[in-house]
Amino acid sequence: MNHVLCGLAANTALPSELVDRLIAVADADLAVDLAGRADLSHAQAVALVSRAEESAGRLAYEGLLTAADIDPVAQPHAALALLHEGAGRPEWARLIATDPLVEHREKLAARPGLPSDVVEWLAADSDIRVVAELALWATPDMAARLAGHPHAEVRRAVAANEATPSPVLAALATGEGLPPVQRCLVCDREETPFVHDPQCARLDCDLLPGASCDGSHESTVHDTQHAVLRNPATPPEAVIGFADHPSTLLRWALAARPDLPTEVCGRLSVDDNPGVRADLAENPAIGEALIRVLAGDHGHDVRRRLAHNPNVPLDVLTDLAGDARIGATLLPRTAAASPMEVEELAKSPDPAVRMLLAQRRDLPAEIRDALAADPDAKVVKSIAGHPGLSxxxxxxxxxxxxxxxxxxxxxxxxxxxxxxxxxxxxxxxxxxxxxxxxxxxxxxxxxxxxxxxxxxxxxxxxxxxxxxxxxxxxxxxxxxxxxxxxxxxxxxxxxxxxxxxxxxx
Incomplete structure (x- = not known):
């Protein structure tokens, strides 16, 4: 890599005629910097993508390429970039859908607004990676169809798709109402039962550490449930049963959902795992009563995360300030403090509380200046970046x-x-x-x-x-x-x- 040329390619003062010279010799590295220039002309963009097709994504995003500039056969990456920006031609999608390279079909499956016949071709693709990618970005109707796909990897992708209808996500959480899963990535490649060694030394192996299948496709089913729990489109009533699930990862994902009923929050607040309780502590779904309970929880990171809860009462926050390892950060509750509360915090005898207030950058001049003169270095360090200081x-x-x-x-x-x-x-x-x-x-x-x-x-x-x-x-x-x-x-x-x-x- 020529670092001088890469720097010049990004230099805003480089004259246009010198930009042309760089385009003429551009490799993939140089093209990245050239594609980021704000002064590229259409002609320069066309010349650059013909020299280094890797630049097409950025150029298409900036609106510097048109369909007339691209040969989809010779420049499939550029065609995919334009399709992603809605500037490609429908026939390109039909061409790439039959491309022998799986990587091209997989990228196509992630593009929005594909013709319906192309979507059908991709949904029936022989490579599960293509179908799974389609499932991840599919419209509600197609996502609902793919939820019943015999391959567990496709269902996992449907579970992560926020366009998937709520009833379908609820079904994926338990598997009820769906045909049985027949295959997963593990049993596609290994004789079951099989557990993938986390220290696997095979260079050609791309299974995730710990991936397993005993015939029930358990690791992918677990990942599907995890995706359902993290999907904001999943209805809360479909996931509340996971509060007592033996998987810590699933309870952990549940604890972060902002739509949890009070009763479920209470069950998670006594979870054995402090990570679950810490995620719950920051969750705006918990009420004041539970906030005050968690304020006494000295499990790892619980009190610090509680301080980041936007609904934490001010008196609880001031109690947390001293020993919750909050650090120099603007907390949501501090940022939302009323003028009266700001005055109260500024007069606190605890420098840790004053330090939290000093992270704000919109303080009244008299409070800003008072904090700038604070005897405690932590407070002064926090206020030092405030604009308006002389x-x-x-x-x-x-x-x-x-x-x-x-x-x-x-x-x-x-x-x-x-x-x-x-x-x-x-x-x-x-x-x-x-x-x-x-x-x-x-x-x-x-x-x-x-x-x-x-x-x-x-x-x-x-x-x-x-x-x-x-x-x-x-x-x-x-x-x-x-x-x-x-x-x-x-x-x-x-x-x-x-x-x-x-x-x-």
Whole structure:
């Protein structure tokens, strides 16, 4: 891979005539970057897809290709891309439906709006992968038909399809009302009973770890039930019985459903597995009474996930703040706090509570400034990214708390060029702060040059347009390929250098 050329292909300042030169020599890697350019013309898009068909998906998505540009026989990937965007021709679908390559038929099966005769052909395909892909994206009528397919893999795909009718999903949950399953991927390939070794060393084996079949196709049936439980179109009354299922994975999937009845939530709240209880704790379906019960559950991750529940009462949240390992994140309940609750949280004697509030970026100026002057570094670190803070306040934060807040101050959108230079010169250097300075829109050349000394900040700084052109040119020969690509993509790279690099091809 030529990293200089890949960077140039993404350079927004590259002139159109040089883009043409790159298209003329593009391989699959270079085509990815060229296809992402916002200034490609229709003619350039056609030339690019003829050179590297892998670029067709992006070009079709951007509306740069038309049906008249594509030969579906010579460019099946491009034809599939246009069909996916609704810009292909029906006869293409009929052509690809009989393609000897399974991969092409499988991709076609995922395309929306296929002609009805093509759908019928795909539903009867000899390769189960094609039928399963069709089942995953099928319309309600076809999904209902495929729910009775003799192969378990097809039924599993129907179970994951959100267009599948609710009564059909209910039937898939138990198998009742459906003809018996006859085959699965395991018994297609192995003599039963068979359990796939998770440490299987066969290079040609693509069975999932633990896949098994004793004649009942149990692992795929289990996966089908799991898909039903995760499908939001499944009616809750069809899955409540899984609250006592012996499979932890199925109870776990059930616990995350936002439509659970109160009684089922109560049964899951005493589940033996803390992962089940943790998913339940974050579920907005649980009521206040159960929230308060789970607030006393010290199972792994239960209290932390409860803090993320949008319906957690404020007093419960403040109790959780101190020891639930919530971290620096904006919680739904904090984000939704009323003006009166915001004032209450800002006055909390617990710095962990003030830290949660400080994650908001829409605080009134007086509360924002009060938190910026907080004596606790965790609070200051949380508020440091809030817009509207003056340079003087940001400098005071750094003076009082040093390296602990440096990176967050550097990420503040209002950090001034002078402040960023000051942060970049901090001794000892703070690596996270240098990376934030390197990507900041206000970073100066002096600040960026300081960032180049850090291994992880160097690629970021190399792509910043404020970096001096001679430095950018020097970075084109850097030992780190990420730095090279970033420098080549830098719009401040001199035009003469761009021309020399491309014209040498």
């Amino acid at each position: 340079e003087a306040r940001l400098r005071t934060m750094v003076d009082r708390h040093g390296a602990r807040v440096l990176a967050k101050v550097a990420a503040n959108p209002d950090a001034t060029p002078a402040l960023l230079e000051h942060l970049a010169r901090h001794q000892p250097p703070v690596q996270k702060a240098l990376r934030e300075v390197a990507r900041h829109r206000n970073a100066t050349a002096q600040a960026l040059i300081a960032c180049l000394a850090d291994k992880r900040a160097r690629p970021v700084a190399a792509g910043h347009p404020a970096l001096p052109p001679p430095v950018i040119v020097e970075l084109l020969t850097d030992a780190d390929w990420q730095v090279v690509e970033a420098a080549a993509a830098n719009p401040s790279l001199p035009l003469a250098v761009m021309s020399d690099l491309v014209l040498q091809l």
